[in-house]
Amino acid sequence: xxxxxxxxxxxxxxxxxxxxxxxxxxxxxxxxxxxxxxxxxxxxxxxxxxxxxxxxxxxxxxxxxxxxxxxxxxxxxxxxxxxxxxxxxxxxxxxxxxxxxxxxxxxxxxxxxxxxxxxxxxxxxxxxxxxxxxxxxxxxxxxxxxxxxxxxxxxxxxxxxxxxxxxxxxxxxxxxxxxxxxxxxxxxxxxxxxxxxxxxxxxxxxxxxxxxxxxxxxxxxxxxxxxxxxxxxxxxxxxxxxxxxxxxxxxxxxxxxxxxxxxxxxxxxxxxxxxxxxxxxxxxxxxxxxxxxxxxxxxxxxxxxxxxxxxxxxxxxxxxxxxxxxx
Amino acid sequence: xxxxxxxxxxxxxxxxxxxxxxxxxxxxxxxxxxxxxxxxxxxxxxxxxxxxxxxxxxxxxxxxxxxxxxxxxxxxxxxxxxxxxxxxxxxxxxxxxxxxxxxxxxxxxxxxxxxxxxxxxxxxxxxxxxxxxxxxxxxxxxxxxxxxxxxxxxxxxxxxxxxxxxxxxxxxxxxxxxxxxxxxxxxxxxxxxxxxxxxxxxxxxxxxxxxxxxxxxxxxxxxxxxxxxxxxxxxxxxxxxxxxxxxxxxxxxxxxxxxxxxxxxxxxxxxxxxxxxxxxxxxxxxxxxxxxxxxxxxxxxxxxxxxxx
Amino acid sequence: xxxxxxxxxxxxxxxxxxxxxxxxxxxxxxxxxxxxxxxxxxxxxxxxxxxxxxxxxxxxxxxxxxxxxxxxxxxxxxxxxxxxxxxxxxxxxxxxxxxxxxxxxxxxxxxxxxxxxxxxxxxxxxxxxxxxxxxxxxxxxxxxxxxxxxxxxxxxxxxxxxxxxxxxxxxxxxxxxxxxxxxxxxxxxxxxxxxxxxxxxxxxxxxxxxxxxxxxxxxxxxxxxxxxxxxxxxxxxxxxxxxxxxxxxxxxxxxxxxxxxxxxxxxxxxxxxxxxxxxxxxxxxxxxxxxxxxxxxxxxxxxxxxxxxxxxxxxxxxxxxxxxxxxxxxxxxxxxxxxxxxxxxxxxxxxxxxxx
Numbered sequence: 001x002x003x004x005x006x007x008x009x010x011x012x013x014x015x016x017x018x019x020x021x022x023x024x025x026x027x028x029x030x031x032x033x034x035x036x037x038x039x040x041x042x043x044x045x046x047x048x049x050x051x052x053x054x055x056x057x058x059x060x061x062x063x064x065x066x067x068x069x070x071x072x073x074x075x076x077x078x079x080x081x082x083x084x085x086x087x088x089x090x091x092x093x094x095x096x097x098x099x100x101x102x103x104x105x106x107x108x109x110x111x112x113x114x115x116x117x118x119x120x121x122x123x124x125x126x127x128x129x130x131x132x133x134x135x136x137x138x139x140x141x142x143x144x145x146x147x148x149x150x151x152x153x154x155x156x157x158x159x160x161x162x163x164x165x166x167x168x169x170x171x172x173x174x175x176x177x178x179x180x181x182x183x184x185x186x187x188x189x190x191x192x193x194x195x196x197x198x199x200x201x202x203x204x205x206x207x208x209x210x211x212x213x214x215x216x217x218x219x220x221x222x223x224x225x226x227x228x229x230x231x232x233x234x235x236x237x238x239x240x241x242x243x244x245x246x247x248x249x250x251x252x253x254x255x256x257x258x259x260x261x262x263x264x265x266x267x268x269x270x271x272x273x274x275x276x277x278x279x280x281x282x283x284x285x286x287x288x289x290x291x292x293x294x295x296x297x298x299x300x301x302x303x304x305x306x307x308x309x310x311x312x313x314x315x316x317x318x319x320x321x322x323x324x325x326x327x
Numbered sequence: 328x329x330x331x332x333x334x335x336x337x338x339x340x341x342x343x344x345x346x347x348x349x350x351x352x353x354x355x356x357x358x359x360x361x362x363x364x365x366x367x368x369x370x371x372x373x374x375x376x377x378x379x380x381x382x383x384x385x386x387x388x389x390x391x392x393x394x395x396x397x398x399x400x401x402x403x404x405x406x407x408x409x410x411x412x413x414x415x416x417x418x419x420x421x422x423x424x425x426x427x428x429x430x431x432x433x434x435x436x437x438x439x440x441x442x443x444x445x446x447x448x449x450x451x452x453x454x455x456x457x458x459x460x461x462x463x464x465x466x467x468x469x470x471x472x473x474x475x476x477x478x479x480x481x482x483x484x485x486x487x488x489x490x491x492x493x494x495x496x497x498x499x500x501x502x503x504x505x506x507x508x509x510x511x512x513x514x515x516x517x518x519x520x521x522x523x524x525x526x527x528x529x530x531x532x533x534x535x536x537x538x539x540x541x542x543x544x545x546x547x548x549x550x551x552x553x554x555x556x557x558x559x560x561x562x563x564x565x566x567x568x569x570x571x572x573x574x575x576x577x578x579x580x581x582x583x584x585x586x587x588x589x590x591x592x593x594x595x596x597x598x599x600x601x602x603x604x605x606x607x608x609x610x611x612x613x614x615x616x617x618x619x620x621x622x623x624x625x626x627x628x629x630x631x632x633x634x635x636x
Numbered sequence: 637x638x639x640x641x642x643x644x645x646x647x648x649x650x651x652x653x654x655x656x657x658x659x660x661x662x663x664x665x666x667x668x669x670x671x672x673x674x675x676x677x678x679x680x681x682x683x684x685x686x687x688x689x690x691x692x693x694x695x696x697x698x699x700x701x702x703x704x705x706x707x708x709x710x711x712x713x714x715x716x717x718x719x720x721x722x723x724x725x726x727x728x729x730x731x732x733x734x735x736x737x738x739x740x741x742x743x744x745x746x747x748x749x750x751x752x753x754x755x756x757x758x759x760x761x762x763x764x765x766x767x768x769x770x771x772x773x774x775x776x777x778x779x780x781x782x783x784x785x786x787x788x789x790x791x792x793x794x795x796x797x798x799x800x801x802x803x804x805x806x807x808x809x810x811x812x813x814x815x816x817x818x819x820x821x822x823x824x825x826x827x828x829x830x831x832x833x834x835x836x837x838x839x840x841x842x843x844x845x846x847x848x849x850x851x852x853x854x855x856x857x858x859x860x861x862x863x864x865x866x867x868x869x870x871x872x873x874x875x876x877x878x879x880x881x882x883x884x885x886x887x888x889x890x891x892x893x894x895x896x897x898x899x900x901x902x903x904x905x906x907x908x909x910x911x912x913x914x915x916x917x918x919x920x921x922x923x924x925x926x927x928x929x930x931x932x933x934x935x936x937x938x939x940x941x942x943x944x945x946x947x948x949x950x951x952x953x954x955x956x957x958x959x960x961x962x963x964x965x966x967x968x969x970x971x972x973x974x975x976x977x978x979x980x981x982x983x984x985x986x987x988x989x990x991x992x
Contacts, residue, residue: 596839
């Protein structure tokens with residue numbers, strides 16, 4: 001990991017216009033990604049993690065979605081203002097994605113070879129034969145046994161874990177600078193999850209790929225990520241180095257999340273903590289801290305205004321009235 | 328694969344058997360024979376006629392005789408078209424109907440799929456609204472309204488096409504245009520709506536998101552990743568569409584005076600020409616069953632997930 | 637909490653309006669302009685059909701030979717007929733000088749003209765106004781189209797209701813009982829599905845002895861074969877709901893099978909059934925007209941839209957209104973029903989996968 005920042009997300013806002021009103025799925029998200037870094041984005045379902053990442057490569061379905069503001073700077077160029085043609089040469093090439101459900105993310109009607117070769121031919125300019133050799137090599141790296149044979153099979157002939165390996169091989173086949181993995185293990189068996197995470201960690205370290213790992217599991221984050229963004233209702237409420245956040249969580253939501261992870265060193269008979277209530281429906285939210293109804297430390301001001309972000313340097317920041325001067 | 332085909336062919340036998348048996352008894356038990364509506368025949372003449380057609384025998388024997396004849400490809404004599412057997416009548420008319428039906432189905436699939444895809448890709452824009460309005464017209468307006476109105480406009484007022492009839496050779500192509508378009512219109516409309524819906528659904532699927540995230544051009548995404556999956560519902564609709572086209576050809580052949588099976592079928596129903604009705608039903612069912620069989624196989628080729636066990 | 641009792645609020649003290657499934661569907665339907673248009677048109681048709689006996693219409697079956705094939709007009713029928721005769725006489729006179737055979741035509745036309753002029757003011761029949769013209773027996777097209785519509789819509793309604801009832805019964809039995817019963821019923825449905833349905837109806841119609849009330853037979857023939865799809869749909873719904881938690885809950889509290897089916901399962905399939913029925917109705921009307929067009933449906937003196945179109949096709953070159961009036965009336969209704977059906981489907985079943 002170097003200090004060179006390759007991706008800067010600045011005040012990103014993505015809104016969805018639905019019948020009931022405007023859903024501010026992502027509302028002012030900022031973070032930086034450095035070369036070779038692994039960044040975790042953690043939050044409950046509906047907190048805007050996936051939308052953030054689809055917005056990065058400008059793939060929000062429009063309508064109903066719309067990127068309402070902000071910048072996504074990749075090596076200084078704003079991906080949101082780039083012509084589609086230039087953007088396409090980055091997608092799958094410099095920035096590639098892996099999705100949650102490996103069962104539905106591969107085209108069931110096309111052979112694995114077809115799906116892998118088309119990407120390699122498109123971005124690397126290899127001919128089909130060389131591309132297939134490259135694809136087989138990637139499958140081998142991803143731990144698929146007998147890749148020369150299996151490459152000609154269809155997705156339904158693979159198990160869930162194997163398909164996710166195929167997705168990883170496909171995602172890394174063009175040596176991307178950034179791999180965005182959207183809950184890559186949530187749809188898999190627990191026993192497979194660790195294998196897939198290890199594989200990702202190993203391969204990206206070897207290739208020097210930066211990773212944005214989206215997950216709702218703090219366990220996954222702890223083992224994988226250098227830095228962390230905690231999202232709640234479309235906003236980043238806390239970010240910083242993983243170790244620091246685990247050692248000293250500042251935002252009440254982060255504190256709640258960490259406490260709700262079961263631990264082996266917990267005394268027997270101790271009850272597992274949970275955060276009460278439900279994550280909010282983000283349609284037409286009033287200006288307030290969206291977490292206050294579930295927060296034990298909520299104050300009056302929390303109901304009236306969203307707190308400014310307090311920076312602590314070195315990437316550490318938190319958005320909570322507890323740490324804001326003007327109370 | 329071969330096993331699957333053999334099994335499918337074998338499974339057709341009971342279906343055909345049930346159809347033939349049902350229609351045989353239904354027709355024999357129906358009130359009013361083919362000769363009852365004519366003016367009173369002398370008793371002796373009637374007996375002779377019944378004897379000629381073996382209708383004086385016990386029902387069981389008649390049934391066995393009929394089954395035996397069918398297996399030999401003999402559908403019996405027509406009660407009304409004297410001196411012609413049902414097999415001959417069907418042989419004369421079937422090619423015309425098949426020609427008309429296949430052209431109509433071809434038009435319906437070609438235009439239906441094309442319009443459906445364009446409409447899905449231009450969802451909620453004017454192309455979509457135009458196409459879908461046309462589709463509602465196709466679904467709402469009955470064949471027997473479209474047909475005569477086309478005749479009125481293109482033949483009687485504009486004199487561009489022949490009103491009706493069936494001519495062989497080059498002039499025949501002109502005579503074919505209106506019946507084929509009329510017959511294809513409702514199925515064009517349905518296929519357009521069907522393919523629009525299924526293209527839209529595939530466009531929303533995860534694997535299309537993957538394809539776009541790989542940086543593929545939108546045209547490649549559509550041609551390579553969307554179409555195959557989106558065409559599956561259309562393929563499975565071909566069976567029912569063909570059944571509908573067979574039924575529709577009854578009206579279209581009547582309106583445009585095409586010498587096809589459909590016209591003969593209506594005649595036989597109006598005349599209570601029972602052997603001819605049964606012959607028509609058997610041939611129609613055979614075609615339908617065969618068509619569904621072909622559709623199943625095509626479906627299997629398109630969808631790798633289907634294993635022929 | 638908010639002061640009013642029935643108003644729910646969310647955690648941010650924003651009011652949350654409780655929305656029932658039906659209110660929600662109505663809201664969506666109201667936004668759909670085409671569906672609303674459909675609803676209006678269908679409403680008007682139904683009102684006119686119901687009110688036909690008390691509307692100021694001429695008798696739909698009385699023949700008036702002097703008024704044969706009159707074009708649509710706002711003038712009294714006597715005048716329209718006279719004008720037509722004048723034109724004919726003028727034409728005959730222009731051509732008549734050279735052709736012997738036209739002489740007798742001219743004579744009879746002149747006689748007819750004189751007779752009509754004489755009785756035009758005395759006979760009230762000539763004061764009639766045929767705004768949509770008359771048919772080949774001098775019957776009022778407006779009255780015929782309205783009464784034809786009555787029969788077509790009635791056949792559609794009765795057919796749909798019968799088909800839906802049979803479909804619900806068979807579908808729920810197959811779905812709820814399952815096992816062998818289900819297997820048997822569905823095999824049966826599959827076989828019937830394989831038949832070219834309209835052709836079977838044609839055969840059934842041809843088997844009916846002449847002189848029986850063909851409308852009743854028509855109902856039975858069409859309805860007896862068109863419950864198949866509804867049965868399949870209901871079966872599928874019931875099967876997927878059968879093991880839902882709320883049914884388990886009802887069963888654990890001692891509800892019997894009948895109660896579970898009628899109180900818990902069927903109400904939850906109602907949406908699908910309504911959508912289906914709305915889309916089925918136009919196809920019934922089309923099928924009935926199809927048969928009537930071929931001469932196998934409604935028999936004289938009754939007429940349906942199909943009969944009228946079929947009559948109109950004869951002589952459509954000279955008297956196009958005889959084809960166009962019933963054809964347009966029928967098509968407009970079918971249009972409206974289809975728009976309404978599509979709208980209902982989008983409103984009641986927004987996640988529907990089988991949107992086409």
